Amino acid sequence: MPQALSTQLNRIAEMARRHPNFQFGTLAHLINAEAMEKAFRSLQKNAAAGVDGVTAEEYGKDLNTNLTNLHERMKQGRYRAQPLRRVYIEKEDGKQRPLSIPALEDKIAQKAVTSILEQIYEADFLPCSFGYRPGRGAHDALDAIQRSLVFGGFNYVLDADIKNYFGTIVRNELMQMLQRRVTDKDLLQLIGKWINCGVVDDGQFLMDENGVYQGSVISPILANVYLHEVLDAWIERDVKPRMRGTIALFRYADDILLCFQHLEDAERVHDVLIKRLARFGLELSPEKTKLIEFGPKALLQAEQQGKGTETFNFLGFTHVCSRTRKGKFTVKVRTMSKRLGRALKKVGAWCRDNRHWSVKDQCSHLCLVLRGHYNYYGRISNFRALNKFYRGVKRLWHKWLSRRHRGNSMPWDTYISLLKRYPLLTPYIVKKW
Numbered sequence: 001m002p003q004a005l006s007t008q009l010n011r012i013a014e015m016a017r018r019h020p021n022f023q024f025g026t027l028a029h030l031i032n033a034e035a036m037e038k039a040f041r042s043l044q045k046n047a048a049a050g051v052d053g054v055t056a057e058e059y060g061k062d063l064n065t066n067l068t069n070l071h072e073r074m075k076q077g078r079y080r081a082q083p084l085r086r087v088y089i090e091k092e093d094g095k096q097r098p099l100s101i102p103a104l105e106d107k108i109a110q111k112a113v114t115s116i117l118e119q120i121y122e123a124d125f126l127p128c129s130f131g132y133r134p135g136r137g138a139h140d141a142l143d144a145i146q147r148s149l150v151f152g153g154f155n156y157v158l159d160a161d162i163k164n165y166f167g168t169i170v171r172n173e174l175m176q177m178l179q180r181r182v183t184d185k186d187l188l189q190l191i192g193k194w195i196n197c198g199v200v201d202d203g204q205f206l207m208d209e210n211g212v213y214q215g216s217v218i219s220p221i222l223a224n225v226y227l228h229e230v231l232d233a234w235i236e237r238d239v240k241p242r243m244r245g246t247i248a249l250f251r252y253a254d255d256i257l258l259c260f261q262h263l264e265d266a267e268r269v270h271d272v273l274i275k276r277l278a279r280f281g282l283e284l285s286p287e288k289t290k291l292i293e294f295g296p297k298a299l300l301q302a303e304q305q306g307k308g309t310e311t312f313n314f315l316g317f318t319h320v321c322s323r324t325r326k327g328k329f330t331v332k333v334r335t336m337s338k339r340l341g342r343a344l345k346k347v348g349a350w351c352r353d354n355r356h357w358s359v360k361d362q363c364s365h366l367c368l369v370l371r372g373h374y375n376y377y378g379r380i381s382n383f384r385a386l387n388k389f390y391r392g393v394k395r396l397w398h399k400w401l402s403r404r405h406r407g408n409s410m411p412w413d414t415y416i417s418l419l420k421r422y423p424l425l426t427p428y429i430v431k432k433w
Helices: 005-018 033-042 056-060 063-075 104-121 138-151 171-179 185-195 219-242 263-279 296-305 337-353 359-377 383-401 412-421
Strands: 084-090 096-101 156-161 199-201 204-206 247-252 255-260 290-293 312-314 317-323 329-335
Touching: 005 033, 005 104, 033 056, 033 063, 033 104, 056 063, 056 104, 063 104, 104 185, 104 219, 138 247, 138 255, 138 312, 138 317, 138 329, 156 263, 156 312, 171 185, 171 219, 219 247, 219 263, 255 263, 255 312, 263 290, 290 296, 296 317, 329 337, 329 383, 337 359, 337 383, 359 383, 383 412
Parallel strands: 084 199
Antiparallel strands: 084 096, 156 255, 156 290, 199 204, 247 255, 312 317, 317 329
């Protein structure tokens, strides 16, 4: 009787943990019918369709037949990756971020392969990496950063961002990195198809020399493999032993934070980091990279001079040197002003476009928005920013309710009475120290 997929994946994970240099040569057989169905079930069913226009709902009407057909084509080498559909979303700086949407069958196949790669690389990835990893997330990174800055004796922070990271990964280098752990030709061939399939942008087919497509299911783990080799392992293996004092790395995808005890270490690493990244086709974003003094010494000096300390932004939060009620050094966070403004702008646009919905339905939707905001930004020192968002939503809802009927603006007293019947969700803290 064939072993269950979960059992086989667990064996791979155990092998990867026990043998850091082992190369996996037989993996493609794990992309079976069970893996395909599991991959399909895990996908978001309301996600946008790819170039072929096939939705999960349509595909699921005859799921077994469709998955069997996909599996046979992959086994026989007849599977072809379709080009991705390019869309654009607005970034915080007003620029457009390109996202590439795979066809549904490509998503299913990529998810099945990602599940295999995760078993191998979770044994290799270091604790400093938090993005796109099972069981780890942004709040784990924020917790680790706060602990290190408060108790680690650090005095300087290098906040770095890689310019167009997903789009500048050198594909040949990436494939060589993968081959250090994975030698299964069929699996490597699949990955090669997905990173070289091209995109359709406004009806035009485009092919890039380098990069992995942001939006593809397989791209996050490939991006992590690349920076694990380029940055994480390099810092641990080559940089830390050469430092005068202690340093710590925190990485969430391509957002990088390095903490240092001594300024000379920080300056040396900043200079050599630029050269290290350039060797692998990567470049730091000058406008998003800065070295600042941050820690107990910086706060004490600022207090003596009667001024504030420098701050840095990471994962949507502005980090600030502060003190507890007992006068001890601590790090507090608040929602980045750009993130707060963007969130309120989005709420205002929704209220404008949907102001003729029933008041009950509008209230339900806005409470969902508020809950999502609180669940991410609800950290112990951020209540003031949460309350600012809540008051902003309340003000915007009143503004657009007042415009439901021309010439009949809703008095504030009437609105307050309406809120008693349809209350908006008030701020709450999710993540404590």
